[in-house]
Amino acid sequence: MSSPLLPAGSDAALAIAGITPDALGVRSAAGPASKRIIVGYGFWIFLLSDVIMFSAFFAAYAVLFRNTAGGPSAHDLFDLRNTAVETACLLLSSFTCGMASLAVGQRNQRWTQIALLVTGLLGLAFIVLEIREFSGFVARGAGPGRSAFLSSFFTLVGCHGVHVSAGLLWLGTMMAQFYAKGFRQDIRHRFLCFSLFWHALDIIWVAIFNLVYLVGSLPPELLP
Amino acid sequence: MSDPSDYDAGSYVGTERQPGSREERTVAREVRGYLLGLSLAALLTVASFWAVRTHDIYSSGVSVALLVLAVAQIGIHLVFFLHITTAPDNQNNILALAFGVLIVCLVVFGSLWVMLHLNHNMVPMDQLRRMQH
Numbered sequence: 001m002s003s004p005l006l007p008a009g010s011d012a013a014l015a016i017a018g019i020t021p022d023a024l025g026v027r028s029a030a031g032p033a034s035k036r037i038i039v040g041y042g043f044w045i046f047l048l049s050d051v052i053m054f055s056a057f058f059a060a061y062a063v064l065f066r067n068t069a070g071g072p073s074a075h076d077l078f079d080l081r082n083t084a085v086e087t088a089c090l091l092l093s094s095f096t097c098g099m100a101s102l103a104v105g106q107r108n109q110r111w112t113q114i115a116l117l118v119t120g121l122l123g124l125a126f127i128v129l130e131i132r133e134f135s136g137f138v139a140r141g142a143g144p145g146r147s148a149f150l151s152s153f154f155t156l157v158g159c160h161g162v163h164v165s166a167g168l169l170w171l172g173t174m175m176a177q178f179y180a181k182g183f184r185q186d187i188r189h190r191f192l193c194f195s196l197f198w199h200a201l202d203i204i205w206v207a208i209f210n211l212v213y214l215v216g217s218l219p220p221e222l223l224p
Numbered sequence: 225m226s227d228p229s230d231y232d233a234g235s236y237v238g239t240e241r242q243p244g245s246r247e248e249r250t251v252a253r254e255v256r257g258y259l260l261g262l263s264l265a266a267l268l269t270v271a272s273f274w275a276v277r278t279h280d281i282y283s284s285g286v287s288v289a290l291l292v293l294a295v296a297q298i299g300i301h302l303v304f305f306l307h308i309t310t311a312p313d314n315q316n317n318i319l320a321l322a323f324g325v326l327i328v329c330l331v332v333f334g335s336l337w338v339m340l341h342l343n344h345n346m347v348p349m350d351q352l353r354r355m356q357h
Binding site: 033037040041044045048051052055056058059060062063080084087088091092094095098099102105106196199200202203206207209210211214215217218222223 | 251254255258259261262265266269272273275276283284286287290291293294297298301302305306313316317320321323324327328331332334335336339
């Protein structure tokens, strides 16, 4: 039996090399993995590469954190109430995105649209709060050009904000596609990727609010 | 596509369902799973915000506590929202995740380690200027 995941004739080639397709992990006792699992796996690999990019920004921030060049430090700038509201928005939007997944599983158009709309509005609220915070920093002379600390801060948190904005565009597209084309399999696969993306953004934010905002708000003598 | 094992990272999106009361109970269970994840994540978030205000934690340990709380909350998100589990059809996702965590640790802790040593071993700026004359 030829595996749908391997090109034609590769079974013979593998047999000559002494490798069974099972050993490659593409075919198990239960048969080849479904397209859904392959799609999810591929997108999961992309998300991990995205996380690795963020880890480089985190490393740059951690290295440059003290280099304030005489400008404001994290302790002077951060407003934790704003961070708390942003965190609540993203956490709730992750939950409503999960509810949208369940509604898609049930082929329920109305609840899919409602859950996605709430997810989008919460994401939009997050973006608005972040833009307000950033413009407040710039107005106080603490823009990204002020110090190495602020450059790395704006790069890290801004990159997350850009991801959320792209996610909002994607979310709007998914709502339109579900509405216009229904619960077709390829669209459900697209939505699977979107929900993974949205949950992963929340995970990045968990690291940002703990390690950037909360650690940064500690008085300087308590920092590691 | 009606295989019940046909869902992994990211909930039930792709599964075909038969109508019936048993299926509805499954949905209720799924909702409860998300609610449990939401409450655990909210609890850890509140704990993080509490940790920076309280004086009950030894003050130099607060940043370590925040790191631990962040890792715990990321674990909650992975299990309850992204559905990364130990199920057999999830092994590839787990392996990729383990490799990702390895690279992230290398990048973050490696950078910090190298840069702190460089700072430590660098000739101070004023001394460097005197050497240029």
